[in-house]
Amino acid sequence: MGSCKSPQEDEQKKPRPDCTCKGVIVHGPIIVGAGPSGLAASACLSELGVPSLILERSDCIASLWQHKTYDRLKLHLPKNFCELPYLKFPEDFPKYPTKHQFISYMESYAARFSIRPRFNQAVLGASFEDGLWRVRTHELVYVSRWLIVATGENAEPVIPDIAGLEKFGGRIIHTSSYKSGSDFRNQKVLVMGCGNSGMEVSLDLCRNNAVPHMVVRNTVHVLPREMFGFSTFGIAMGLLKWLPLKLVDKFLLLAANITLGNTDQLGLRRPKTGPTELKNVTGKTPVLDVGALSQIRSGKIKVTEGVKEIMKTGAKFMDGQEEEFDAIILATGYKSNVNSWLKSGEFFxxxxxxxxxxxxxxxxxxxxxxxxxxxxxxxxxxCDAIKIAQDIAEQWRSVKHQHRNILYDSHKIRVQKS
Known part of the structure; x- marks a missing residue:
């Protein structure tokens, strides 16, 4: 994509901060992560006159979208709910932009605000010492008064501990490596997980003449992507301005039962907690159906119980049944990786x-x-990016005219007011 570039290209275009062999002084916040969140923070800071430096471990912006998403992915929510500050989606984009359209929007966003991250800069550690943040990569130590963590909730794939998984003789991949059902044409595939990714991968497999068996271990809320011609998410957001959360959830579930029917009969039992409340408390997102339910009803997507054990040629389920499979796809989600590099346990x-x-x-x-x-x-x-930029901008205005001596020694970088 257009925002994938070599470190050499980036270095030629990006003004270099003050540096010595011991470290780089960043005159503004250090942002870790060049995904949508990091770009939004940088843009909001720029609009308030505050420079920043983004460190990105990959070779491009929005690397999760560019490298770890499947081809048929579209935004689950209407584009007006997915815009970053100060730039709308193009008017000719559909209501639910495709993966490639969203990446194009991200590239336009970076260009609009002259955001040039330092690519291939995986952060190995970040610590607060002597009044400054020190962010260490394999090349340098970057130093700043401010550190913005923008690596997100989905930094690393979750690989579950499933008995016997190492014994399986077929292909095993996480959805982060899944591209298209055409790679599994005419195969019998075990899909571990029934969230949005599990549902959409199963649907994609169906459309490529594969036979997916989707594992449903826990309860799950399935809602239609749209209700009565309007976005379900948009309806929920509008109602929450006027009604209590629990009442909104009751309305959503009533409408879902009218439009989708009783999902319990399909092996998709609903949690007792409503979808909006559950999302707020646990972060578990309801599934927005884009066609998988009809394939479940037709029998093209098989819903199965939890897996007890993986065998060389297939799986044994909790009810004692055994099935052979050609491949296993782990639709088991992602997790944060902040604690692997941020040496500060008070915030997370x-x-x-x-x-x-x-x-x-x-x-x-x-x-x-x-x-x-x-x-x-x-x-x-x-929302967070705007608040962060405003907070840092207030501090920036109060200190930008202060004269500072940067003193280096063999062990640390010290910043002193003269």
Whole structure:
């Protein structure tokens, strides 16, 4: 894609911060991650006159979208709920943009705000020392008063511990490596997981004459993507302005039962907690149906119980039944990786999520911020980015005229006011 470039190209275009052999002084916040959240934070800062530096481990912006999504992916929500600050989607884009259209939007966004991340800069560690944040990559140590964590909730694939998985003789992939059902044509495939990815991968497999068996271990809310011609998400957002959350959930479930029928009869039991409340409390997103339910009803997608054990040629299920499979696809989601590199345990839980929930979890202590951890998608990331930029801009205006001496020694970088 257009935003994939070599480190050499990037270095030629990006003004270099002050640096010595010991480190790089960044005159503005360091942002870790060049996904939508990191780009939004950088753009919001730029609009307020604050420079920033994005460090990105991959070779392009929005690497999750560019490298780890399947071909048929579209935005689950209407484009007006997925816009980043200060730039709308093109008017000729459909209501639910495709993967490639969204990537194009991200590239336009980066170009609009002259955002040039430093690519291939995986962060190995970040710590707060002597009043400054030190962010270490394999090449350099970057130093700043502010650190913005923008690596997101979906930084690493979740690989579950399934008994016997290593014994399986066929192909095993995570959905992060899945591209198209054409790679599994005429095969019998075990899909582990029934979230949005599991449902859409199963649907894609069906359309390529594969036979998916989708494993449903837990309860799941399935809602239509649209109700009465309007986005289900948009309806929920509108009702929440006037009605209590539990009442909104009752309405959504009533409408879902009218349009989709009783999903319990398909092996998709609903949780007792409503879809909106469950999303807010646990982050578990309801499935927005784009056609998988009709394939389940027709028998083309088989819904199965939990897997007890994987064998060389297939799987044994909890009910004792055994089936042979050609391949296994792990639709088991993603997780945060913050705690693997951020040496500050006060802001994030052991799962790598903010300890303070939305809408107040965007700011930590000592100039530490996070964006893209709201469990509310791109809309939540945009909200955080605006708040972060405003907060840092106030500090920036108060200190930008202060004269500073940068003193280096063999062990650390010290910043002193003269």
């Amino acid at each position: 839980t052991k799962e790598g999520m903010p300890k303070i929930p939305f809408p107040n979890g965007w700011r930590g202590e000592n100039g530490l911020y996070k964006v893209g951890f709201t469990r509310r998608g791109l809309l939540g990331a945009a």
